[in-house]
Amino acid sequence: MDPVTEEGEAKPGWRARLWSAVRRIPSSRFSRRTGVLLSIIAVSLVGLVLGVLLGARAQTDIGPFQAEMSVRPAATGETEVVVPPLGALHINSHDGPLRLTVRLGALDQERTQALLNDPSGITRASQTVVDDLQDGILRLGFRTVSVSVLGAVVIGLLVFRSTRRAAWCGGVALLVTVSTFGLAAGTLRPDSIEQPRYEGLLVNAPAIVGDARRIAQDYGKYADQLKAIVANVSRIYTTVNKLPIYNQVDGGIRILHVSDLHLNPSAWPTIRTVVEQFDIDAVIDTGDITDWGSEPEATYVASISLLGVPYVYIRGNHDSAVTAAAVGRQRNSVVLENKVVDVAGLRIAGIGDPRFTPDKETSPTGSGRSRQVIEQVYNAGAELAATIRASGKPADVCLVHDPESAPALNGVCPTILAGHLHRREVRSLPPGPGIKTPSRVLVEGSTGGAGLRGLEKDEPTPLQMSVLYFDNTKTLQAYDDIQLGGTGQAQVTLNRTVVGRPQPGSPITPAPPQPSATATPTPTPTATTLDGN
Structure with missing residues (x-):
């Protein structure tokens, strides 16, 4: 108990006496200023973080993509590229407590279409994408500085109720933000993009596309030759009337068979040119228009x-229900899933591939040739045959x-x-x-040159399509089998095959081609040979 004074009042305890003594010590100007400074720094950091979290983002266009860029405080500096729903890749691009996130959104349809329609657009896009990225980072940097300073000033006003101290908070936030950006810029590691860390489906990306640097180099060659390729496709039509039976098939039904585009943007201008120059009545796509x-x-x-003509499509093993629905939304499209339709004067029946190989849970056997896979694929054909018989009318094309x-x-x-094999066969x-x-089977090669995977080989996969009369x-x-030489080659070859009666039990192969006409090549090292049997 506390001791009692003569007047009967309790004396204060030792804690109270100590606190009273401390309060009587005159505080120095230095200690007061230190406390205020620490308070300003703490409030500045809080306002800076809140401002960055709420407003440090910017919309930008990177090539044909609509992208959102943002920065966030982080324990270690890195760059994250998010490609929903495929996953993300992380790049150890810099040091400092700052993470840059680039989220790729939808493709802008107008810019994408302009890119596909203009052969030189691919080259220009590859040259401007770095400028687009730099412009986006610059605008994001200014916005980040602005919101961090604004956040610190607002929090400073709320805490101190002093414009002077709020201004100091803004100054501290400005200094910290600029220093952080300076540290990131000073420790930038451009070579780190060669060794990203993948998440989600993108974990499979290195195995699928192989050496990214080699692919980029090969695709650059392809872009350089794309304009000459499309020009040569136009030129082959000027001499195709010299091939056998042209007059006999003129006025009939002309179908363009394509397959396995695998997201190759160069396939579309070529298809469009063939449709226009050969007066195509309908395009048939036997699947794998995408990769995932x-x-x-x-x-x-x-x-x-x-394209301006009916586009008849079936799913491949790389196409999902989402892909089929997207095709179905396009004008003039016809999606067949175990159906029989009349298109361009032909009765056409089609069924999609029963597998979806990118999803290993729903297709555990993949795209190999196990007995289970062969039975699965064979049964799809049997299902279509039953549908045709039930319709009561024979089909002209399956x-x-x-x-x-x-x-x-x-x-x-x-x-x-059919398609799938990425090589042309006739059986x-x-x-x-x-x-x-017996039926004749025409297996089309890859109209997309097997996509990015076609760039890995020493001899790139050629682009192939056929005009059926x-x-x-x-x-x-x-x-007519049309073949565009692989990446980096602008040679376009057309072989005309006159159909005879099938020889049961053996493949049908054209006779050795005999040159019938050769288009004059452009000044670039290209050639267009037209061979007829």
């Missing part, structure tokens, strides 16, 4: 509506993605179109019970 079947990839199909589906359709329709199925005339009885009379 994701929502961002769906914007790639916007060029379908510009569409499957994998040629392993074709045997189940033997004798159901005379011509079966005749063997006769069997109840099959009077049907007469008034809806019988295949001839086909």
Whole structure:
């Protein structure tokens, strides 16, 4: 208990006496200023962080993409590129407590279309993307400085209720923000982009595209030659009338068969040129228009509506329901999923690939050739055959993605179109019970040159497509195989094959090509040879 004074009052305890003594010590000007300074710094940092979290972002265009860039406080400095829903990649790009995030959004349809329609646009886009990124980072930097200073001033006014101290808070925030940006710029590591860390589906990216530097180099060669390629495709039509049976097929039905575009933007201007120059009545796509079947990839199909002719499509094993829905939204598109339709005077039946190989949970067997996979694919063809029989009318053309589906359709329709193999083949199925005339299977190569994977090889995968000529009885009379030399090559070759009666049980191969016409090449080192059988 506290001691009692003579007047009977309790004496204060030792704690009270100590605190009273401390309060009587005159505080120095230095200690007061130190306390105020520490308070200003603390309030400045709080306001800076709040300002950055709420407003340090900017919208920018990077090539054809609409992107959002933002900065956030972080324990270590890095750059994060988010590609929803595929995942993200992290780059150890700089030091300092600052993270830069670039979130790629939707493709701008107008800019994407302009890029696809202009052969030289790809080259220009690759040259301007760095400028776009630098411009976006510069605008983001100014915005970050602004919101950090504003946040510190506002919090300073609320805490101190003094414009002078609030101004000091803004000054401290400005100094910290500029110093942080300076540290990031001074420790920038441009080579770090060669060793990113992947998350999500992008974990598979290195295995899929291989050496990114080599692909970029090869694609640069391709962009340089793209304009000459499209010009040569136009030129082949001026001499195609010298090939056999031109007059016989003129006035019939002309179908352009494409397959396995795999997101190659150069495929669209070539397809459009062939459609216009060859007076195509309809385009048939036997699948794999994308790589992952994701929502961002769906914007790639916007060029379908510009072709001006029906576009008949079936899913490949790389296409999802999202992909099919995106194709179905395009003008003139026809998506077949175990259906029979009449298009351009032909009765066409088609079914999508039963697999979706990017999703290993729903397609655990992948795209290999195990017995389970072959049965799965064969059954898809059998399902389509049952649909055709149930319709009560025969089909003129059947569409499957994998040629392993074709045997189940033997004798159901005379011509079966497929893709998937990334190489051109023509086969005749063997006769069997109840099959009077065996079906002919035309397997198309990759119209997209196998996408990015086609750039990994020493000999790049060529772009291939075929023009099919049907007469008034809806019988295949001839086909022109068009091949554009692989990346870095602008040679365009066309082979005309006149269709004869199939030889049961053996593949059909054209006779050795005999040159019939050669278009004059452009001044670039290119050539366009037209070979007819």
